[in-house]
Amino acid sequence: MATSGNKNMNAKLVLLGDVGAGKSSLVLRFVKGQFIEFQESTIGAAFFSQTVAVNDATVKFEIWDTAGQERYHSLAPMYYRGAAAAIIVYDITNQASFDRAKKWVQELQAQGNPNMVMALAGNKADLLDARKVAAEEAQTYAEENGLFFMETSAKTASNVNDVFSEIAKRLPRLQPAQNPSGMVLMDRPAQTPAAGSCCS
């Protein structure tokens, strides 16, 4: 099937959510296929990249994993500004983390890129016995607010790749890679992580 436009694109993606919701764990699962039972809390933010294939195209995600601790809240706009996509993560066993996720959605709706593709991820779906947030409630909230919703588990890997693939499918093709088959030429200054951040 003939396709128009560029087949390879880069997309800045940010993960936002309450402390301990599982943002870093989702990224670690997606990028390295690993899970760490006692994952350390993120300081500042961490950067990763990973490429996914969608149909006959590829999307290279430039992923900013932000810190959920409140003291880092003021840094968040640096990471979601200009982002093509966001994953707002909550923990299905923690009602407060769902409330915090809604606050992030509000902030992105007010200050984020209006075309941003937003996913709501109800993480720790393996902990069904401890569930506090009904999937139906989150699904309804997501539909009302223009997000798509999935329950994920970084521990079992359930739906983790699917969230990123679904985002890739929904991205408007606005950021074509400059030179997909050869050397990568930077068309903008490299981003500098915040002080105290770490990179993979």
Ligand SMILES: Nc1nc2c(ncn2[C@@H]2O[C@H](COP(=O)(O)OP(=O)(O)OP(=O)(O)O)[C@@H](O)[C@H]2O)c(=O)[nH]1
């Ligand atoms: N059972 C279970 N535990 C998980 C899952 N995802 C993360 N965890 C655990 O939850 C804890 C917090 O995970 P993190 O990935 O550090 O959470 P975070 O949202 O990045 O936290 P901050 O960096 O502090 O904002 C860790 O001990 C993880 O092992 C999951 O899907 N299932």
